[in-house]
Each structure stands twice: as C-alpha cells, then as structure tokens.
Amino acid sequence: MAMTPAAGGSKPLTSPASIRAPGTVNAEVEWDGFDPQAYIRHNYAELRDDDREILRRTRDFFAGAELSDACCVDVGSGANLYPTLSLLPFAHTIDLCEWSTSNVRWLRQQVDSYDTTWDPYWQVCAEHPTYAALTDPRRCLAKVGRVSQTSVFDLPTHAWDAGTMFFVACSISADRAEAERAISRFLRALRPDSPFAVAVMLGSTGYHVGRCSFPAVALVRSEVVADIATGAYDIDVHEERPRPQIRDGDVSMLLITGRARG
Numbered sequence: 001m002a003m004t005p006a007a008g009g010s011k012p013l014t015s016p017a018s019i020r021a022p023g024t025v026n027a028e029v030e031w032d033g034f035d036p037q038a039y040i041r042h043n044y045a046e047l048r049d050d051d052r053e054i055l056r057r058t059r060d061f062f063a064g065a066e067l068s069d070a071c072c073v074d075v076g077s078g079a080n081l082y083p084t085l086s087l088l089p090f091a092h093t094i095d096l097c098e099w100s101t102s103n104v105r106w107l108r109q110q111v112d113s114y115d116t117t118w119d120p121y122w123q124v125c126a127e128h129p130t131y132a133a134l135t136d137p138r139r140c141l142a143k144v145g146r147v148s149q150t151s152v153f154d155l156p157t158h159a160w161d162a163g164t165m166f167f168v169a170c171s172i173s174a175d176r177a178e179a180e181r182a183i184s185r186f187l188r189a190l191r192p193d194s195p196f197a198v199a200v201m202l203g204s205t206g207y208h209v210g211r212c213s214f215p216a217v218a219l220v221r222s223e224v225v226a227d228i229a230t231g232a233y234d235i236d237v238h239e240e241r242p243r244p245q246i247r248d249g250d251v252s253m254l255l256i257t258g259r260a261r262g
C-alpha cells in the first residue's frame, strides 16, 4: 500500500539539491533523497552503548508483555532494523511502514536477508532466552516482514497488537504539531492495551544524511511524555545521552514504553 504524507496529495518532486534546511513541514521534504547506506554508516555501523541500552530495555519490555503470534508494526523504519528485531519472537507479521522510496527499497532487500551489520543487534536480543530460542532470525524476518510505503499520518486505526516507532516523531519535520500528530497516529494505530516502544531524540534541530539535510524538532522530555500519556498508560521512560554526540546540539535519546489506550 502506498499512502500520502501529512498534507495528503502527491509527493513533491524536487531534486536533492533543493532540499530545504530545517524549518520545513513533512510534506515539503524530499524524503526520496534519504541515503540509507550513509544513514547506517553514521548511526548503526557500530553498535553504540546508547543503542545497546535502548535495545536491551525494549527487548525486556516486549519479553514481559505476554505477546504471541501478534500483528506488529514498525513505523518510519528507515534504515534501522533493531526495533523490528525486538518484535521478532512475538510476531505473526511485522509491517514496516516507511515513506521514503529509497528506504522502502533498502528495507525490502533487508527483509529478504538482512546484512551482517544487524548481527550484533540480534546478539543483544539473544541475551534474553525468549529471543535466543529463535535460532534463525534472518529467515524469520523474511517470513513475517512486510514493507509498505505508508505515511505515519495515514496509518489505519486499531490495526496492530504491538508496535515500535524509533526516531520518527522528532525527525520528520521541524513542526512541533506534526510530532504530536505522529505520536497520536501511531498510538491510535494500535489496538487497545497493545504494548509499544517509542524512541525520540530530544533537543535535535536537524540532521545530515550524507550530503542532504533533514529537519527535526527540538522536543523536550515533559512534552513528549505528556503527548504519549494522552494515548497510553503504564508508561516507563528512560533517557540516554549519546557519547559522542550523533547530531548537532545537545541531544539525548528518550525511550518510552507502555500500552496504548486505543
């Protein structure tokens, strides 16, 4: 399924050279200029301590959530497979919903057979016995993973039993209202009581992927927690400070787990 971004209508066709600096809304950004390999080189080629801790906590949360044979979703998957891996043992299906055509292409290849880059991330998962019991995660993802070009703003309501959305609400626009709407659409896409994990970057005003710049919104912790609390309960919050910094400015990473109100 291919769905439209924030403002609806067709995707704007602009060359990567015309990508605007932070200050844009989601529908104005040329997401097809997103280079998944450059993004991975900068963020995930080496497993960082902050991502390790976030993955451990996400893993332990889902392992304790009494999930099985679930319809799962990862929203704005981009070029990061670790949220999807955290859902793998519990999944009947995992829908990876992403808007950028280049990332969708990359995700389809990775779902078929993911790169060794992601083996250390699976190793972190497999420190937990529930995950260790899954002996061939690569084949399992090929079986349950489904990639679709879907905007967070067009997600169906009450469609999934568990979900993840990592570094999306903060990083798809410079508009605070769009961040709030992305969180609300994500939580509403889950059935009542579904467990979820959301990660956001706090304090980010933009980021580079290769030679392209993308907008972000400098979220603050209390506002994000309040936005999540509107659509969720049993919330747990953990903050990580990446060292060295991965974006300009004084950023930190917030992981929020909980259950959707639906």
Ligand SMILES: C[S@@+](CC[C@H](N)C(=O)[O-])C[C@H]1O[C@@H](n2cnc3c(N)ncnc32)[C@H](O)[C@@H]1O
Binding pocket: 005, 006, 026, 031, 034, 075, 076, 077, 078, 079, 080, 097, 098, 099, 100, 103, 150, 151, 152, 153, 165, 166, 167, 168, 171, 172
């Ligand atoms: C900073 S990246 C995060 C990628 C990945 N989830 C991660 O954890 O690193 C933001 C992602 O949101 C995607 N995106 C942008 N607009 C979107 C929209 N309207 N709906 C869904 N995804 C969108 C981008 O293409 C990009 O992959």
